[in-house]
Amino acid sequence: MMIYLDHNATTPVHPDVVEALLPFLQGKFGNPSSIHWAGRAVKGAVEEAREQVSALVGCEPGEVVFTSSGTEADNMAIKGVAAALGGRGNHIVTTQVEHPGVANPCLYLESLGFEVTRVTVDRDGLLDLERLEAAITDRTILISAMAANNETGVLFPVREIGEIAACRRVYFHCDGVQAAGRIPLSVRDDSISFLALSGHKLYAPKGIGALVVRRGVKCHPLIHGGSQERNRRGGTENVAGIVAFGRACAIARETMNGEMGRIKGLRDRLEEGILSRVSGACVNGHREQRLPTTTNITIPGVEADSLLMALDLEGIAASSGSACSSGTLKLSPVLAAMGRTPEEAKGSVRFSLGKGNTVEEIDRVLAVLPAIVARLRGES
Ligand SMILES: Cc1ncc(COP(=O)(O)O)c(C=O)c1O
Known part of the structure; x- marks a missing residue:
């Protein structure tokens, strides 16, 4: 998948x-x-x-x-x-x-x-x-x-x-x-x-x-x-x-109202699932004043790039920030402006959802992510 x-x-x-x-x-x-x-x-x-x-x-x-x-x-x-x-x-x-x-x-x-x-x-x-x-x-x-x-x-x-x-x-x-x-x-x-x-x-x-x-x-x-x-x-x-x-x-004009409610539901399912399964995980950004499609999460003790590569091997595409800055070693100026330490910024991943995503996909991510994090943290 x-x-x-x-x-x-x-x-x-x-x-x-x-x-x-x-x-x-x-x-x-x-x-x-x-x-x-x-x-x-x-x-x-x-x-x-x-x-x-x-x-x-x-x-x-x-x-x-x-x-x-x-x-x-x-x-x-x-x-x-x-x-x-x-x-x-x-x-x-x-x-x-x-x-x-x-x-x-x-x-x-x-x-x-x-x-x-x-x-x-x-x-x-x-x-x-x-x-x-x-x-x-x-x-x-x-x-x-x-x-x-x-x-x-x-x-x-x-x-x-x-x-x-x-x-x-x-x-x-x-x-x-x-x-x-x-x-x-x-x-x-x-x-x-x-x-x-x-x-x-x-x-x-x-x-x-x-x-x-x-x-x-x-x-x-x-x-x-x-x-x-x-x-x-x-x-x-x-x-x-x-x-x-x-x-x-x-x-977009015709479908925005209905679609965004559905996508927000998926985003919240993903976010809550990660927060409850991965110790220390926390959301970057105001929980309400936020696009319904996006969550940016710091996972302490892992490097985002390693996590993203492991997710990619499972067929899951996510990002460590803007596409323009990923692939470079520069830390996100956005997270720095929000007072995150370089360590916190290094362990931050962004999931951004859209029209094609389904509950099954979110549940698949939640099924594989905690084990990947545990492995990268040297816990397994
Ligand atoms: C907030 C914001 N502004 C501008 C751009 C640039 O748009 P484009 O890729 O069409 O040049 C992007 C793309 O990532 C963006 O996220």
């Missing part, structure tokens, strides 16, 4: 999404900018996808800019605002636990002379809103904070951050890559200026994402070229990817 519990790294493409995209790899090959029949057939599909994305996240279709990834969307928001407003202010407020897609553009801007304040989180991974607000100065041009953390699933209070940003008249970029399709998000109601999304986290293929840019918000393009995406991103569109992303958003 092959068991996939790494949906925060990527998700399998939904069969209906494959069906929706295939015609655009076969007969429907036109360029959406062409005015003839071949172009028109494709242009309509791109605009339908824009509507489907906007319906999932509560914005206007014309505010959706398709990109190549969540990372590109994050870069576009952060560097695009810096380019547009750098003359007015040079300060960005972000958090200590952002994905590299946000953290690294901020580091890059620092190298160009911008100032960045990284607001800390507490032991549960929660953000201190008072500190966030206190960090804003008259030079601040942007707040960048994620909706849901990729490593722990912990949720930030997006609406409250949006209110602070609106009140202080600074833009709010929200990395919604892990949250979209899993919890409700509304660009309009949450006063978000920019929202980054990624297709492959919600059952669409890799290599397609979007940045929602609210109407009237100032932001320079990252990629200069043709007039595609209302001059916000040059380059002929990834039509098949866009159509797939749109369909995936429509499915």
